[in-house]
Amino acid sequence: MKNTRRSALKVTGAFATLVSLGLITQSQAQAAVDRSGFSVKTLDDALKAIGGNAAASDQITVVSPDIAENGAVVPVGVVSKLPNTTEIFIIIEKNPTPLAAVFMIPDGTAPDVQTRVKMGQSTNVIAVVKADGKLFSAIKETKVTLGGCGG
Amino acid sequence: MADPMRIRAALAGDETTVRVLMAHIMETGIRKDASGALIPAHFIQDVEATHNGKSVLKTMWSGAVSQNPFLSFKFKGAAKGDKVVVKWVDNKGDSRTDEVTIA
Numbered sequence: 001m002k003n004t005r006r007s008a009l010k011v012t013g014a015f016a017t018l019v020s021l022g023l024i025t026q027s028q029a030q031a032a033v034d035r036s037g038f039s040v041k042t043l044d045d046a047l048k049a050i051g052g053n054a055a056a057s058d059q060i061t062v063v064s065p066d067i068a069e070n071g072a073v074v075p076v077g078v079v080s081k082l083p084n085t086t087e088i089f090i091i092i093e094k095n096p097t098p099l100a101a102v103f104m105i106p107d108g109t110a111p112d113v114q115t116r117v118k119m120g121q122s123t124n125v126i127a128v129v130k131a132d133g134k135l136f137s138a139i140k141e142t143k144v145t146l147g148g149c150g151g
Numbered sequence: 152m153a154d155p156m157r158i159r160a161a162l163a164g165d166e167t168t169v170r171v172l173m174a175h176i177m178e179t180g181i182r183k184d185a186s187g188a189l190i191p192a193h194f195i196q197d198v199e200a201t202h203n204g205k206s207v208l209k210t211m212w213s214g215a216v217s218q219n220p221f222l223s224f225k226f227k228g229a230a231k232g233d234k235v236v237v238k239w240v241d242n243k244g245d246s247r248t249d250e251v252t253i254a
Contacts, residue, residue, distance in 0.1 A: 073218075074217070092215060097214075099213060100215035101213065106208070108205075113224050115221055116216070
């Protein structure tokens with residue numbers, strides 16, 4: 001399975017981003033893994049890549065510091081109270097490539113994930129959640145005192 | 152093979168919380184070295200956690216995830232003594248699999 005995915009990756013370009021990202025969540029892993037959403041450079045393109053506009057929802061909490069002292073390591077978490085949450089996307093608006101991480105949540109797993117991300121500068125952290133096939137979002141601003149990409 | 156992951160899994164009530172610290176440079180591919188050349192991207196792209204053969208989490212990451220990535224998630228249906236297996240694969244095809252026993 002791993003080999004199939006890897007060789008499919010090489011052929012990837014042709015797939016429509018929207019459809020492919022949807023395919024990943026199903027366990028027919030013959031589908032090519034489309035990572036093109038990770039190379040888009042603007043927030044609008046990132047939202048398009050993951051499926052379009054997301055309605056704001058107060059059922060999603062973005063857990064991130066108000067002020068991050070080290071932009072290289074900013075803890076970011078997302079908790080969704082929306083039923084049937086299947087995917088969580090973390091977007092760092094002002095990063096060179098805003099889509100940072102995607103989490104696929106199967107039945108039995110809580111829509112509550114945490115990781116640490118790099119932030120180049122103070123920015124909005126946007127969590128997009130796919131629940132029941134629809135997209136919802138929440139935003140939190142995090143200020144960065146020391147930017148996140150080294151140098 | 153890369154350095155091992157540090158994984159902790161603790162059961163509270165019916166929910167297991169798994170916390171993973173992976174060892175990986177997570178190079179974005181946009182940094183430049185002293186001579187101005189781009190340092191090639193080298194980062195974990197996929198992580199999958201399984202319990203008793205069933206996938207309990209999959210992630211797709213970019214180089215924007217911090218070096219030595221941290222991941223925490225929770226799932227139901229496990230018991231103390233069960234194993235959770237975590238595997239990551241990076242953009243160069245390297246991978247690492249580690250497991251933890253739920254405490």
